[in-house]
Amino acid sequence: MNDQLVEKIPSLDLHDFTSGDAEKKNKFVQDLGEAFQSIGFVAIRNHGLSDTLTKDLYDAVKKFFSLPDEIKQKYERLDLAGQRGYIGKGKEHAKGRNTGDLKEFYHVGQELSAAELKAENYPANIWPDEVPGFKETTLTAYRALEKAGQDMLRAIALYLDLPENYFDDKVHHGNSILRQIHYFPIADPDSVPADAVRAAEHGDINLITLLMGASADGLQVLRRDGKWIPITALPEQIVVNVGDMLSRHTNNKLKSTIHRVVNPPRELMHTSRYSIPFFMHPRSEMDLSCLESCIDAENPKAYTDITAGDFLTERLIELGLLKNKK
Numbered sequence: 001m002n003d004q005l006v007e008k009i010p011s012l013d014l015h016d017f018t019s020g021d022a023e024k025k026n027k028f029v030q031d032l033g034e035a036f037q038s039i040g041f042v043a044i045r046n047h048g049l050s051d052t053l054t055k056d057l058y059d060a061v062k063k064f065f066s067l068p069d070e071i072k073q074k075y076e077r078l079d080l081a082g083q084r085g086y087i088g089k090g091k092e093h094a095k096g097r098n099t100g101d102l103k104e105f106y107h108v109g110q111e112l113s114a115a116e117l118k119a120e121n122y123p124a125n126i127w128p129d130e131v132p133g134f135k136e137t138t139l140t141a142y143r144a145l146e147k148a149g150q151d152m153l154r155a156i157a158l159y160l161d162l163p164e165n166y167f168d169d170k171v172h173h174g175n176s177i178l179r180q181i182h183y184f185p186i187a188d189p190d191s192v193p194a195d196a197v198r199a200a201e202h203g204d205i206n207l208i209t210l211l212m213g214a215s216a217d218g219l220q221v222l223r224r225d226g227k228w229i230p231i232t233a234l235p236e237q238i239v240v241n242v243g244d245m246l247s248r249h250t251n252n253k254l255k256s257t258i259h260r261v262v263n264p265p266r267e268l269m270h271t272s273r274y275s276i277p278f279f280m281h282p283r284s285e286m287d288l289s290c291l292e293s294c295i296d297a298e299n300p301k302a303y304t305d306i307t308a309g310d311f312l313t314e315r316l317i318e319l320g321l322l323k324n325k326k
């Protein structure tokens, strides 16, 4: 068990894992595993997203969010539980809260043929007509992040003494979501509920999250001793963290660390913040039961058995995105 209390999240180079150098690969696996057993977050470079792609993606996202609310609302489909398209201001709240977050966002999932979507039981993507290039750029980024996520999961599998390809078939056509977020400007800070924040503290639902744009101020992670640590990623890095599904599957060996996005100082509330997390989900049928190798006398089994699909449904109800049908 790694008991270090770090002041900043560790930085790793994904090229060390993929370059074919066995020594570097082993070190990457160990460093990643130790980081995920303690702070639950790392910053990664050489993740496969070019500067041009990142810039094009942000340009498209900024264009979309600058459209009038009435136009954006054309792409809001609340019957899809916020799983595709636009989700309006204040609609999502963190688990255990009622006040909505100060954000609007857009969700993109797997782009598959109609037959494949039906087989997986996924809704089709929704694309805005008003922003040329939005679809192409978003899908290119989706695929690059999915590839980087697959490499990260291979490293995690090795750290857990599982076959390197353990997660491969589980994430093939997985229910992953690219979330483009706009923390919108607020002209009068007194006009929003006093306890409203950009993103209230939460753990992510999925296996791992790959986050573009965390370098802008605001993102903080909760260290084990209760101290909030600001994330300071470099422009060329993306941040990768453990989500609740992976934490559950490893019986809490890997940590899904609570994080939040705090509001800027009052005089900067009129400014925007953008970020783009990729939530890497497995296929709905993945069994998230705690791995036997992570259960022992000191670490008794902490969770009941559940599939990824059922776990997601449970959490979407808790987030206010899915109405409880019971």
Ligand SMILES: O=C(O)CCC(=O)C(=O)O
Binding pocket: 179, 181, 199, 204, 211, 213, 214, 219, 259, 260, 261, 274, 275, 276, 277
């Ligand atoms: O905006 C960020 O930096 C983080 C967003 C986040 O944690 C989330 O959407 O789950």
Ligand SMILES: [Fe+2]
Binding pocket: 202, 203, 204, 259
């Ligand atoms: Fe998050």
